[in-house]
Amino acid sequence: MSSSVAKPIIKQIKDRQDALDFFEHVSLPKEDEKTQEIIMNFPTVYIHNWQESGDFEVYVGESNDIFKRTRQHYDAASDNSKWQSKLLEKDASLFIIGHEHFNKSLTLDIENRLMHYMMSVDRVKHVHNLRDNPQTSYYPMEELDEIFSKIWRGLRKENKELFPTESVIKDSAIYKASPLHKLTKEQEKARELIIQKVSDALENGETKQLIFIDGEAGTGKTVLNSSTFYELYCQAEENNKEIKCHLLVNHDEQITVYEQIAEKLGLTEKYGKVVSKPTTFINNHSEGDPVDVAFVDKAHLLLTQGKQSYQGENQLKDIIDRARVTVVMFDENQILTTEQFWESQILEKYRNQAKATNNYIVLDKQLRMQADAATMDWIDSFTKKGQLKKLPNTFGGYSIKIFDNPELLDMEIQKRAKESDSALSRVIATYDWEYSSTRKPMAQDHLVKYWGVLIGKWHKPWNRELESELTRKEKRDIKGLAWAEQPKTINEVGSTFTIQGFDLNYAGVILGPSVKYRDGKIIFDPSASHNEKAVRNRTLSDGTKKKFGETLIQPEVRVLMTRGVNGMYIYACDPELRAALLAAAK
Known part of the structure; x- marks a missing residue:
């Protein structure tokens, strides 16, 4: 997309009647004619915001007449049951946003996305809007992403706490589960x-x-x-x-x-x-x-x-x-x-x-993984049919890499996690290593500090094992964050029970001893799993007992292999499977 799209106009004022009057009659007339025209006569988007107990509350709106609309909000402030009453109680500020290409449809979509982003900000505890109103097709819809990013960067220059980076927003679990997404x-x-x-x-x-x-x-x-x-x-x-x-x-x-x-x-x-x-x-x-x-x-x-x-x-x-x-x-x-x-x-x-x-x-439309049909077919064949196909030549923007060493896989994930656009990259593994919430691990008669994944000399704690090391402040900072969103978890290995339902930028998948390759077929071995909930007996409706370990380990592998939005790195503990994967990648 062309970068010739003009910069947005962003003005921040005190959220009070006298400040609005001063901006309209004193400050704005001193601006250049183009700025005056855009603020006075074009649709605008606005953000009322104030702090409550250290966190922010916001209201996002759009209007064809920012001055008339804001005065309507001030008129409603005497009603204590409405959010506008907070404008009288708090030290609030108002952002007024304009752009030379704003029309009604574009401002509605900017408003929607601002609401979506604001709800995903950790420091925002309440978004007072009732609902969104996504638009379908209009001119200049193709400029929406670029104009919005410029607006967000401009707002971020004014307040970094209220407006964190876009990558932080998009990696948050709240953003991904938000009801404010534009639906397909x-x-x-x-x-x-x-x-x-x-x-x-x-x-x-x-x-x-x-x-x-x-x-x-x-x-x-x-x-x-x-x-x-x-x-x-x-x-x-x-x-x-x-x-x-x-x-x-x-x-x-x-x-x-x-x-x-x-x-x-x-x-x-x-x-x-x-x-x-x-x-x-x-x-x-x-x-x-x-x-x-x-x-x-x-x-x-x-x-x-x-x-x-x-x-x-x-x-x-x-x-x-x-x-x-x-x-x-x-x-x-x-x-x-x-x-x-x-x-x-x-x-x-x-x-x-x-x-x-x-x-x-x-x-049936895949929305998470940025992968083409051939890549999805490779994953489906592995996880559903037990077939190991040759890796496709291209992955449609998706990345699959096979490693013959867990430490190298870990280093690659660590490297990815330091990049701003892939910070949500983590190592995850099949539940093939022991864990107990009631006792400490023992190895060779020496106390091992953490339950974790141990492959040769490489060892990494299971998810949640490092929480005991956190200070009170660190625990407060991660409260409410999903496992993968917490910074310290780059030094842990996630299990299916922790990562299920969540996205990663890149998933470093360790296939433990329960996933094997024999006679040209991928098999799932319950005897090598430590997932007791998967391998124990199940009493059926007719009273008989039966084991379903193979049936339940197979979806465990699928959960892991469908977490990465942009790519997946794989290491297999089973030597035959590892060799077959390396051969499939050549």
Whole structure:
């Protein structure tokens, strides 16, 4: 794209009536004619911001008349129930942003992206806007990215705390799960269907309705989930209606991300606890008083048998019984433990229930990995069919490298992590090395400080093992951050349970002893795994017990091999597999 696009005009003033008057009547007339014209007569974008307990709160907007619109906000400031009242209480500031190419559509898209970015900033605790309004096609849509980047860099010169680098924003877990993403046509169609089905069910007083969405890793299930969830609340508020929506996920790290999103958008403050784990939801709700909608992200992680914290038999059934409409996002290729294992006939029963009412959706467009079809076919063949094909000559912008030494792989990931555009690069591995939360590791009668991945002389701690070394301040700084976002984790190895559901720029994948190559075929060996949840017996619905280790290790490998957005580096512990991978790369 041409760099001839003009610089934006960014003015920061005190967020008060007298300061606005001074800017309009004294400061602006002293500017050049072009600046006066753009601010006075063109659409503008603006950001009200103030600090609350050390963190920021913001409101982002756009207007054809910045002075009239800002005075309307000041007129509303006397109402303590509105965000504008904070402008009287706090030392607020106002950013006014203009550009010679701004029109209504472009300013709406700039506003949307600013809201999206602001919600992803660690220091921003609340974005007071209700909803976004993404545009489809307009002139000069092709200039959006360049104009926005120039705006963001200009804002960053004014306040680095409020406006961190774009790479930091885009690497955050909140950004990636945000409901403010512009949806693909496939996602928009699915969202419209879900909202219509929910509307019909509520209008007709229906209960136990199921909407089933199948989609593999990286096909946009989480964004669709959060976007539809938030849109229902926005529509209810606009129409002065009440709605009870709950967002459920059986994943510790992902639930933290959703809780932060709900807090930043004000949902927690208005509606209480709307994000929870399935067991908590089931225990706190009854069949006699169902909620309106239950969204279940990563429904493949739901329990299909009881355990100590959950005394039921199937969490999906229990959730459906407690909601008028249940929306599930499912990926059969990411089931990792025996307690999550689905017997095929039971899973098909739920799929068929959704299909019978035209409530079944498949997402199949890969949105995470910047890889071409040949590269995806190579990964699919490895992880689904046990076939090792020759590596493609090109990867469509994606990078796959094979290493014959774990230390070299680690060094390459460390190198990538120092680059600003790939800081979210980490080493991850199959669960083939011991770990215990109740005792310290022992090796050759000498105490080893950390549980970790040990290959020859190379050793790296498992995820979360280095937390004990952190100071109180460091622990406060990483609170709420996903594992890969924490700086110290570059010195750890992530497991499937930590990295599942999250992106990396580059993934350094260590295939442990459970992944082997024999007689021209990749095999999965449960006897070499330390993932007890995958290799132990499972009691089936007919009372028989069976092991599913091979079945469950295979998706474990797929989870690891689909984390990298820009590339994947591989080291295999099994000598035959390592040799075959090196040969496939030649």
